Each structure stands twice: as structure tokens, then as C-alpha cells.
Amino acid sequence: MTTPEYNGWWSKKVNDNILEPSQEGIRSMEKHLQVVPSELEIIKQDFEKRNLKSKAEEDLDSLKTDYKKLRLFMRTAGLGKMLEQWRQEIHEEKIKTD
Template sequence: MTTPEYIEWWGRRINDNILGPSQGDNQPIEKHLRIVPSELEIIRQDFERRNSELEKKIEQMEKEKMNLRLDMDVQKLEVEKLRRGESQGGFG
């Protein structure tokens, strides 16, 4: 049989372990929780990062391709100019 003192002590012991609301901190508990991303979220983030890197590489390669085409066009014009000069009996 338990005594009333024991019951009171047991009730205080249990209640002392329960955290009550803090008066100084009014932020929701979600702000304090560390959110651990799921495996799917990690894979999605990795995919998006790699996709972004590849898009940048493609953009850079397209710029290089355009520059090479411009260089090729300039060289064709120079060749045509030289040919015209030769066909006219001299260099232009």
C-alpha cells in the first residue's frame, strides 16, 4: 500500500520531468526542430544541382559554337577575297 506522501512525491517527480512552455521563447516548436530531408529530397536536390551545372555547360558550349561559326565565316570571307584577288591577276 502506498502512502499519500509517496503519491504526492510520485506526482511531483513525473510533473517535474514535463517541460512547460517557456515564457521567454514564443517561437513555434517547428523553428527549433531540425528537418532532415528524405532520401528522395536529397536525390531531387542533387538532380537539380547537376541539371543546373549541365545547363550552364550547354550554354557555354553554344557560345563557343557560335564563336567558331563566326570565325569560320570570317575565314571563308578571307578565302573568297583572296580568290577574287587571284582571279583578277593579283593580290588585293
């Protein structure tokens, strides 16, 4: 059973113990969403750094492969001889022509 005072209070929904939210502490939805782009930008930058690093590593591997191919070609074509080897070969050719 309820008292008439309680029924009056309930019908008015008056309660001094419940505080209504103040507008000062409430941030707008736009301000909440402003955090997201900055976090996404950090993630994007981190992703780009990783991609640049892997791209640089790929380029380095490609350069190493090209260098090895060039050295092999030079050896096969006789271009990779040392100065002393060239002098020896020239000397031998001079002997043959004399």
C-alpha cells in the first residue's frame, strides 16, 4: 500500500537525489569523432613506414641480384680481370706477335 504523498511524488516524478546531467561536461558527437581521424592517421603512417621498409628491402635484394649477375657477366666476358692479369695477357700477345 502507498501513501497519497508517494502517489503524488510518483506522478510528478520528482526526486531530489537524482542529478540531471549538466551540459558543461557533455562533449558533442563531433568532438568524440575528432579523435578517430588522428588515431587512423597514426595507424596509416605506421603502415606506410612498414611498406616503405619492405619496399627498401625488396629494392636492396634486387640490387644484390643485379650485382651478382653483372659480376658473373664480367667474369664470363673477361672484363673482371685484375690489372696484373691484363698486363700478363698483353705481354703474352706481344710475345706471340714477335
